[in-house]
Amino acid sequence: MSAAPLRVALLGAGTVGRAVARALLERPAELAPTDGSSLELAGIAVRDVERARAAGLPAGLVTDAPAHLVAAADTDIVVELIGGDEPARTLIAAALQAGKPVVTANKHVLAHHGAELEAIARRTATPLRFEASVGGGIPVLGPLATELAGNRISAVRGIVNGTTNYILSAMTDDGSDYGTVVTAAQAAGYAEADPAGDVEGQDAVNKLVVLARLAFGCWLAPGAVATIAADGPGAGRPGITGVTSADIDAARSAGGVVKLIARARRAGDAGSGPIVADVLPTVVPASSELGRTGGVLNRIEVEAVPVGTVAFSGPGAGGDATSSAVLGDLIAIARGLGSTWAGLPPATAAR
Numbered sequence: 001m002s003a004a005p006l007r008v009a010l011l012g013a014g015t016v017g018r019a020v021a022r023a024l025l026e027r028p029a030e031l032a033p034t035d036g037s038s039l040e041l042a043g044i045a046v047r048d049v050e051r052a053r054a055a056g057l058p059a060g061l062v063t064d065a066p067a068h069l070v071a072a073a074d075t076d077i078v079v080e081l082i083g084g085d086e087p088a089r090t091l092i093a094a095a096l097q098a099g100k101p102v103v104t105a106n107k108h109v110l111a112h113h114g115a116e117l118e119a120i121a122r123r124t125a126t127p128l129r130f131e132a133s134v135g136g137g138i139p140v141l142g143p144l145a146t147e148l149a150g151n152r153i154s155a156v157r158g159i160v161n162g163t164t165n166y167i168l169s170a171m172t173d174d175g176s177d178y179g180t181v182v183t184a185a186q187a188a189g190y191a192e193a194d195p196a197g198d199v200e201g202q203d204a205v206n207k208l209v210v211l212a213r214l215a216f217g218c219w220l221a222p223g224a225v226a227t228i229a230a231d232g233p234g235a236g237r238p239g240i241t242g243v244t245s246a247d248i249d250a251a252r253s254a255g256g257v258v259k260l261i262a263r264a265r266r267a268g269d270a271g272s273g274p275i276v277a278d279v280l281p282t283v284v285p286a287s288s289e290l291g292r293t294g295g296v297l298n299r300i301e302v303e304a305v306p307v308g309t310v311a312f313s314g315p316g317a318g319g320d321a322t323s324s325a326v327l328g329d330l331i332a333i334a335r336g337l338g339s340t341w342a343g344l345p346p347a348t349a350a351r
């Protein structure tokens, strides 16, 4: 292990950020790789400094000036856990421009600005790692870029949004209608006060764009991913917002369950055409692995040659589970590894 620890600037101390901060503060020795540098928390940027201090974060580390923390001479690595578009995009770009490796869980910023951020990371030869942005604690992006790198991937599909899976599972199990279940999910903390990003499918679209980057080597435009089905359950409305109790009953009579399935595949007979991607309520056999993936769990299946079909499942959200992926990326950087896309070629434009 080299003598000087790498100093980590943590941007955001919410659900995920607090779990990451706790790990860095409480068990730094466990996180130090034997073939790399140790990690040290250098600062924590939030909006409300007093609330963060009251929540037990070390007063001396907390700041409301994330740009200063990124630019500080003794910040070596930036972990972006603010979420959303700005200021996350600008902060990530600034860190990469300055040659400071970035770890992020932000699927929105990657889906909407991934090409730009990848270009900066490649130009400055600075790692950008984002395992936590898809599937929370489930390792799936790393395996796509590394252990599965010898394959030609033909399709990825799965359940990548826990909120909608919880709502559809509750509609199936309790027979309740969509509106009742959404209200109950909000009360239980499984759906946000404004659930649109989840129930209309955009969160799953963002994750599918990130998956497709690793699987197919291109950044899809989020707007090119269909979220409104022409027929079948929930037809005519985005995501799961049009799914009715009648849709659930019809699926059940056919031995199926309704799931919000995100999928991307190569079109054309030889699989050489453009990438076709959608996020649609879909009837899957109740006895299948996807059918049995209930509640807030996620499952991602990858079809590839020569391996066949492989699947990744587990906790797709939650602070502790998601911190697992963030910490794994931090340790990878401490070991001197590169970006999540590892040795894959630069992304092309979508085709």
Ligand SMILES: NC(=O)c1ccc[n+]([C@@H]2O[C@H](COP(=O)([O-])OP(=O)(O)OC[C@H]3O[C@@H](n4cnc5c(N)ncnc54)[C@H](OP(=O)(O)O)[C@@H]3O)[C@@H](O)[C@H]2O)c1
Residues within 6 Å of the ligand: 011, 012, 013, 014, 015, 016, 017, 045, 046, 047, 048, 049, 051, 064, 066, 080, 081, 082, 083, 084, 087, 105, 106, 107, 108, 132, 133, 136, 316, 317, 318, 319, 322
């Ligand atoms: N929650 C999950 O289960 C989960 C799972 C996978 C991926 N993710 C991703 O992880 C990221 C973080 O999610 P989260 O659930 O932890 O979010 P969160 O609970 O809403 O926390 C966001 C944090 O960012 C801080 N923040 C917001 N705007 C800021 C600004 N302008 N300057 C400085 N700090 C700012 C907030 O500060 P204040 O506390 O002062 O408001 C808060 O500490 C997101 O990209 C999300 O998509 C989350």
